Amino acid sequence: xxVWHRIFDFTDYGxxxxxxxxxxxxxxxxGVVGGLISTFVMMRDLPFAVHGISELSFAGASAALLLGVxxxxxxxxxxxxxxxxxxxLGSRARDRNSIxxxxxxxxxxxxxxxxxxxxGRSANKFGLLTGQIVAVDxxxxxxxxxxxxxxLLGLALIWRPLTFASTDxxxxxxxxxxxxxxxxxxMLLLGLAVxxxxxxxxxxxxxxxxxxxAAAAMRVTAAPRLVTLLSVVFAVCSVxxxxxxxxxxxxxxxxxxxxxSFAIYLACRLIGSRxxxxxxxxxxxxxxxxxxxxxxx
Amino acid sequence: xxxxxLKIHDAxxxxxxxxxxxxxxxxxxxxEFVAVLGANGSGKTSLLRVILGEQRLTSxxxxxxxxxxxxxxxxxxxxxxxxxxxxxTPLRARDLVGLGLDGHRWGxxxxxxxxxxxxxxxxxxxxxxxYADRPVGLLSGGEQQRVRIAQALVAGPRLLLCDEPLxxxxxxxxxxxxxxxxxSRRTGDTAVLFVTHEIxxxxxxxxxxxxxxxxxxxxxTVDEVLNSSTLSEMYxxxxxxxxxxGRILVAGLPEMSGHEGHETNYALGAP
Numbered sequence: 001x002x003v004w005h006r007i008f009d010f011t012d013y014g015x016x017x018x019x020x021x022x023x024x025x026x027x028x029x030x031g032v033v034g035g036l037i038s039t040f041v042m043m044r045d046l047p048f049a050v051h052g053i054s055e056l057s058f059a060g061a062s063a064a065l066l067l068g069v070x071x072x073x074x075x076x077x078x079x080x081x082x083x084x085x086x087x088x089l090g091s092r093a094r095d096r097n098s099i100x101x102x103x104x105x106x107x108x109x110x111x112x113x114x115x116x117x118x119x120g121r122s123a124n125k126f127g128l129l130t131g132q133i134v135a136v137d138x139x140x141x142x143x144x145x146x147x148x149x150x151x152l153l154g155l156a157l158i159w160r161p162l163t164f165a166s167t168d169x170x171x172x173x174x175x176x177x178x179x180x181x182x183x184x185x186x187m188l189l190l191g192l193a194v195x196x197x198x199x200x201x202x203x204x205x206x207x208x209x210x211x212x213x214a215a216a217a218m219r220v221t222a223a224p225r226l227v228t229l230l231s232v233v234f235a236v237c238s239v240x241x242x243x244x245x246x247x248x249x250x251x252x253x254x255x256x257x258x259x260x261s262f263a264i265y266l267a268c269r270l271i272g273s274r275x276x277x278x279x280x281x282x283x284x285x286x287x288x289x290x291x292x293x294x295x296x297x
Numbered sequence: 298x299x300x301x302x303l304k305i306h307d308a309x310x311x312x313x314x315x316x317x318x319x320x321x322x323x324x325x326x327x328x329e330f331v332a333v334l335g336a337n338g339s340g341k342t343s344l345l346r347v348i349l350g351e352q353r354l355t356s357x358x359x360x361x362x363x364x365x366x367x368x369x370x371x372x373x374x375x376x377x378x379x380x381x382x383x384x385x386t387p388l389r390a391r392d393l394v395g396l397g398l399d400g401h402r403w404g405x406x407x408x409x410x411x412x413x414x415x416x417x418x419x420x421x422x423x424x425x426x427x428y429a430d431r432p433v434g435l436l437s438g439g440e441q442q443r444v445r446i447a448q449a450l451v452a453g454p455r456l457l458l459c460d461e462p463l464x465x466x467x468x469x470x471x472x473x474x475x476x477x478x479x480x481s482r483r484t485g486d487t488a489v490l491f492v493t494h495e496i497x498x499x500x501x502x503x504x505x506x507x508x509x510x511x512x513x514x515x516x517x518t519v520d521e522v523l524n525s526s527t528l529s530e531m532y533x534x535x536x537x538x539x540x541x542x543g544r545i546l547v548a549g550l551p552e553m554s555g556h557e558g559h560e561t562n563y564a565l566g567a568p
Contacts, residue, residue: 039387042385042387043386043387156404156405157403157404158403159404159405159406160396160399160400160401160402160403160404160405160406161400161401161402161403163396163400164396164400164401167386167387167388167396168388168393168396168400170377171375171377171396171397171445171448172396172400172401173351174349174351174373174375174377174458175369175375175397175400175401176350176368176369176370176401177369177400177401217387218385218387219385221387222385222386222387222388222389222431222432222433222434223387223389223392223430224387224388224392225408227387
């Protein structure tokens with residue numbers, strides 16, 4: 001069998017498709033949640049935090065695997081501990097990045113330790129890092145549905161003030177937006193969303209659905225509603241498209257998802273470099289007036 | 298006649314042993330333009346935080362339109378200093394104004410024609426209609442401040458708090474921004490409290506000046522406050538206020554008041 005056939009194999013596709021409707025539904029849900037969350041991940045400059053949370057989530061999941069308890073519960077625990085720690089200790093970007101830089105290798109190391117001690121199927125181990133969507137069964141799907149419903153409701157509730165606090169924190173605070181409450185609330189939702197994604201795309205590739213979709217959308221428009229819509233569309237296309245392409249092959253789903261996601265980003269960058277968006281960077285030129293204090297974010 | 302827009306009565310603020318100001322009294326009537334000047338660290342920003350309800354007074358009271366200051370008061374519009382915004386921030390000028398209208402409310406918030414008309418009207422009023430759909434991150438400093446003023450006014454506040462809105466703007470944008478604030482208080486009867494270290498752009502408009510320095514304050518007309526003897530007394534060192542071609546130059550301020558030094562240099566270097 002050629003390499004190409006190992007990557008793409010569409011024999012008996014119809015039969016396979018009927019077997020994985022659970023997975024496709026899971027991919028759809030994940031795409032919607034990832035697309036929505038990723039707009040705030042970009043606005044709040046949190047991609048690195050997402051990566052840090054996913055490594056801790058991986059540690060939690062592998063601990064659960066070793067102990068023989070529910071893997072989902074394990075990944076959720078790791079995820080929430082990481083998200084709330086990062087939220088509590090790192091309100092400033094600089095502090096946050098150093099905390100994540102410290103937490104992340106520790107989490108990954110713990111995960112490696114637990115997996116090395118684990119004597120079960122090695123597919124289970126690999127799946128935590130690189131994804132295993134085909135394995136979605138009905139109890140897992142209901143867990144996924146429940147968590148995403150919670151995340152979506154939570155996001156809907158805080159949507160406007162969170163947008164205000166994320167893009168314009170000073171004025172938001174002056175207007176009475178509880179900026180200090182919204183930050184941990186969002187980290188909680190982010191932690192849940194990451195734990196969800198780990199089950200499907202794996203710890204290493206969470207960013208492809210929690211960062212790339214909105215990063216791509218922001219390249220082509222600045223209209224907030226359109227950014228959100230495009231981001232969801234991009235995320236759903238990446239995850240569901242990835243599942244559909246990977247069906248017949250023996251390769252994990254993640255390379256398909258990440259490749260589609262990256263291709264969309266590249267396309268958006270190309271489109272986004274059109275002249276009317278580039279414009280002269282006058283804002284920067286004015287801020288650089290000699291004698292003016294250097295403003296920083 | 299209604300109650301004053303802002304009434305600060307016998308107010309004091311200290312952080313531990315450090316006293317910023319005490320027994321401060323200030324009455325601002327609708328449509329009045331009050332410039333707040335003073336050294337760095339004299340408590341100008343803290344005063345704004347008190348009015349916004351973000352900071353408690355050590356003693357005394359603050360009332361806005363007759364009611365005690367509280368967080369998130371709809372009576373206040375806030376204009377911050379100009380900052381560089383990331384060019385990729387997913388926010389157009391009209392969205393920034395929209396956040397000023399209802400960004401503090403819970404929920405998603407669906408678009409509706411009334412809301413859109415109101416935002417358009419405000420953008421038009423500040424002369425920003427031409428770039429209503431441009432990303433905020435691609436606006437110049439002066440354009441950004443116009444949009445900021447629209448954002449602060451869109452909810453129909455009675456008091457406009459401006460916190461160093463001229464910082465890092467070029468001279469033309471400084472006067473345009475100040476003129477716009479002045480226009481809004483004349484048309485809408487909005488009172489203005491304008492914190493700045495750039496004295497000259499606000500000189501033509503300020504009805505009164507509140508000067509904070511060295512734990513003291515002086516309030517009065519420009520002439521009453523900005524003179525050599527008053528400032529020398531507040532800084533406890535000889536300070537000279539020079540008037541030249543309608544501009545005010547302040548010389549001899551102590552080293553510690555960094556921003557004032559900047560102002561002096563800037564003013565002397567101006568044509």
